[in-house]
Amino acid sequence: MAKFHHCIAGITVTFAILPMAAMAEDAALLKQAQEIFQALPKDMATAEFPITRERAELGRLLFFDPRLTIDADMSCSSCHQPAFYGTDALPKPIGVRQRPHPRHVPTNLNAGTSFVIHWRGDRTSLEDQVFQALTSPITSGQSDEKAVIDRLARIQGYTPLFEAAFPDEPQPMTLRNIAKAVGAYERTLVTPSPFDAYLAGNQEALPPAAKAGLEKFINTGCVACHNGVGVGGGMYQKFGVVEDYWKATGSDPIDKGRFEVTKDPNDLYVFRVASLRNVAMTPPYFHDGSVATLPEAAKVMARVQLGVTLGDADTRDIVAFLESLTGELPANFATAPVLPPGAVTPAK
Amino acid sequence: MAKFHHCIAGITVTFAILPMAAMAEDAALLKQAQEIFQALPKDMATAEFPITRERAELGRLLFFDPRLTIDADMSCSSCHQPAFYGTDALPKPIGVRQRPHPRHVPTNLNAGTSFVIHWRGDRTSLEDQVFQALTSPITSGQSDEKAVIDRLARIQGYTPLFEAAFPDEPQPMTLRNIAKAVGAYERTLVTPSPFDAYLAGNQEALPPAAKAGLEKFINTGCVACHNGVGVGGGMYQKFGVVEDYWKATGSDPIDKGRFEVTKDPNDLYVFRVASLRNVAMTPPYFHDGSVATLPEAAKVMARVQLGVTLGDADTRDIVAFLESLTGELPANFATAPVLPPGAVTPAK
Numbered sequence: 001m002a003k004f005h006h007c008i009a010g011i012t013v014t015f016a017i018l019p020m021a022a023m024a025e026d027a028a029l030l031k032q033a034q035e036i037f038q039a040l041p042k043d044m045a046t047a048e049f050p051i052t053r054e055r056a057e058l059g060r061l062l063f064f065d066p067r068l069t070i071d072a073d074m075s076c077s078s079c080h081q082p083a084f085y086g087t088d089a090l091p092k093p094i095g096v097r098q099r100p101h102p103r104h105v106p107t108n109l110n111a112g113t114s115f116v117i118h119w120r121g122d123r124t125s126l127e128d129q130v131f132q133a134l135t136s137p138i139t140s141g142q143s144d145e146k147a148v149i150d151r152l153a154r155i156q157g158y159t160p161l162f163e164a165a166f167p168d169e170p171q172p173m174t175l176r177n178i179a180k181a182v183g184a185y186e187r188t189l190v191t192p193s194p195f196d197a198y199l200a201g202n203q204e205a206l207p208p209a210a211k212a213g214l215e216k217f218i219n220t221g222c223v224a225c226h227n228g229v230g231v232g233g234g235m236y237q238k239f240g241v242v243e244d245y246w247k248a249t250g251s252d253p254i255d256k257g258r259f260e261v262t263k264d265p266n267d268l269y270v271f272r273v274a275s276l277r278n279v280a281m282t283p284p285y286f287h288d289g290s291v292a293t294l295p296e297a298a299k300v301m302a303r304v305q306l307g308v309t310l311g312d313a314d315t316r317d318i319v320a321f322l323e324s325l326t327g328e329l330p331a332n333f334a335t336a337p338v339l340p341p342g343a344v345t346p347a348k
Numbered sequence: 349m350a351k352f353h354h355c356i357a358g359i360t361v362t363f364a365i366l367p368m369a370a371m372a373e374d375a376a377l378l379k380q381a382q383e384i385f386q387a388l389p390k391d392m393a394t395a396e397f398p399i400t401r402e403r404a405e406l407g408r409l410l411f412f413d414p415r416l417t418i419d420a421d422m423s424c425s426s427c428h429q430p431a432f433y434g435t436d437a438l439p440k441p442i443g444v445r446q447r448p449h450p451r452h453v454p455t456n457l458n459a460g461t462s463f464v465i466h467w468r469g470d471r472t473s474l475e476d477q478v479f480q481a482l483t484s485p486i487t488s489g490q491s492d493e494k495a496v497i498d499r500l501a502r503i504q505g506y507t508p509l510f511e512a513a514f515p516d517e518p519q520p521m522t523l524r525n526i527a528k529a530v531g532a533y534e535r536t537l538v539t540p541s542p543f544d545a546y547l548a549g550n551q552e553a554l555p556p557a558a559k560a561g562l563e564k565f566i567n568t569g570c571v572a573c574h575n576g577v578g579v580g581g582g583m584y585q586k587f588g589v590v591e592d593y594w595k596a597t598g599s600d601p602i603d604k605g606r607f608e609v610t611k612d613p614n615d616l617y618v619f620r621v622a623s624l625r626n627v628a629m630t631p632p633y634f635h636d637g638s639v640a641t642l643p644e645a646a647k648v649m650a651r652v653q654l655g656v657t658l659g660d661a662d663t664r665d666i667v668a669f670l671e672s673l674t675g676e677l678p679a680n681f682a683t684a685p686v687l688p689p690g691a692v693t694p695a696k
Contacts, residue, residue: 089691090692
């Protein structure tokens with residue numbers, strides 16, 4: 001469309017023809033996009049991980065409750081902050097007792113669209129992530145299931161909520177069920193964006209710069225990895241296909257990625273491809289938060305993954321496309337729940 | 349009302365008379381309550397500290413923004429959590445870098461109704477509290493104004509918001525103005541409760557147990573201190589008028605209260621009287637969070653302030669009254685704002 005414009009600049013007789021040609025080009029771009037991407041579903045329930053209202057509501061409370069962690073001062077929402085679209089604006093989060101997390105926080109919004117969880121794919125599902133986090137020394141600091149449940153069981157308001165969410169179980173207050181409840185909640189957190197409206201056929205949903213950016217995003221080759229419902233999140237890929245990533249990002253230390261999990265040399269510097277939904281709202285970027293702005297991140301990716309030097313104008317268009325992936329915060333995430341009151345036992 | 353009931357128990361001929369007598373007693377209790385307490389205003393603006401829409405909206409962003417503090421991992425809302433009605437469920441909050449706060453967090457809801465701020469009254473206004481917190485070693489960790497503003501100035505989205513909130517100032521991004529903006533925001537946070545509806549004349553707003561509790565709250569003498577618009581927050585008082593407070597609370601260490609501020613022996617163990625609004629939602633209790641539950645806190649207060657041993661039935665009624673002071677969370681507090689994106693400079 002943009003190129004076509006340049007060709008005909010100044011030729012007045014094309015006024016009647018231009019709209020039809022432009023419309024055909026617009027339709028072709030949309031068709032291409034619909035083959036590469038999918039709009040968000042209304043939620044992210046699966047056969048294995050269904051959503052029930054009771055579980056999702058309980059999970060929402062638990063997500064915001066700091067009493068799950070050792071000093072009762074950090075919750076899931078401490079790093080996955082609504083105000084930052086489920087991230088924390090830091091290169092790497094700070095865990096309980098100032099313990100450093102090794103990698104940048106990925107947003108929990110739309111996270112159920114990813115095929116695995118975490119940068120290295122070492123969590124099989126949202127539920128697996130929550131389960132492991134509940135006794136992680138960095139995320140929780142609680143030593144075992146007993147430590148978590150003993151604290152929770154003293155908060156009277158939770159007992160009937162666990163019973164309602166897991167009605168067939170005599171002892172429903174378990175780490176497994178906390179994980180299922182928080183997972184069910186997270187599977188409700190989808191953020192339909194202007195791009196989803198576009199994929200549904202609404203040409204007006206994207207401004208011209210975003211459409212130009214989409215075309216460049218496709219033609220530059222970004223869609224080899226950033227595709228599907230998450231615009232990413234569907235596969236592993238080496239970070240640094242044509243050039244070592246740290247030469248472009250300045251990363252220090254150098255993270256070997258999935259290799260550390262599998263010890264397979266093919267996995268050296270391999271990470272889960274990040275979903276780009278809401279990417280404009282979640283700086284800094286990459287597994288170590290080493291790049292602060294979206295234009296710089298787009299240039300780094302083009303350079304080290306595709307060997308392309310992205311100019312400023314193309315970068316602006318691609319960023320305009322990426323901005324069209326910003327959705328509205330779900331109300332059940334933006335608005336904090338009122339937690340069942342209950343003091344943490346005072347230290348005397 | 350309760351006593352009247354006891355007198356007439358079993359006398360069937362009073363059926364026609366009882367409603368009129370009860371109505372008269374209800375009316376007398378309401379009249380007495382209206383002399384002791386006032387309903388919440390629609391906001392807490394003053395001549396010295398006015399609210400403008402621009403300042404309150406900016407202040408809301410700043411309140412939720414962790415980038416004001418040294419490691420960018422704590423905001424005002426880390427201790428004043430919406431999910432806990434502006435508190436944190438801990439005896440004493442944990443500040444930046446795990447530094448311990450010396451006293452329990454008072455809720456920021458309705459806080460503009462208090463005559464001074466903090467347990468010892470060493471902050472003259474909400475704005476003074478915010479201003480001092482911005483460079484407090486425990487609350488912020490930032491060393492000085494330059495450190496705070498340098499970080500904030502790099503977040504592009506804030507510049508126009510400060511300009512709009514302080515239109516006559518060439519350099520509006522200052523600690524003083526952050527304090528004014530957050531103060532303006534906090535002055536909007538009022539939580540009208542069933543008790544306010546009752547004070548406005550709606551007898552149906554309080555259940556019978558709450559009215560019985562109100563009567564006991566008045567007759568036991570609690571209202572000597574817990575009165576006015578905040579049901580407290582209007583004066584200083586010694587904690588432990590008839591008995592050392594720590595004998596009832598188990599407090600350790602013993603806090604000398606306002607004496608540490610003024611060095612006046614008359615201020616030994618003196619604290620600002622706490623507002624009881626939303627008290628049922630904000631355990632634990634007292635300046636050191638030494639008491640975990642509201643019934644126990646009510647008994648401790650009756651014992652050490654008034655020399656009264658409160659029985660379980662009276663305690664239940666008084667707690668029912670205190671529960672009627674729970675209001676709805678303001679929408680601009682319960683719902684997190686979307687913050688201007690901007691990464692904290694990565695440490696490389």
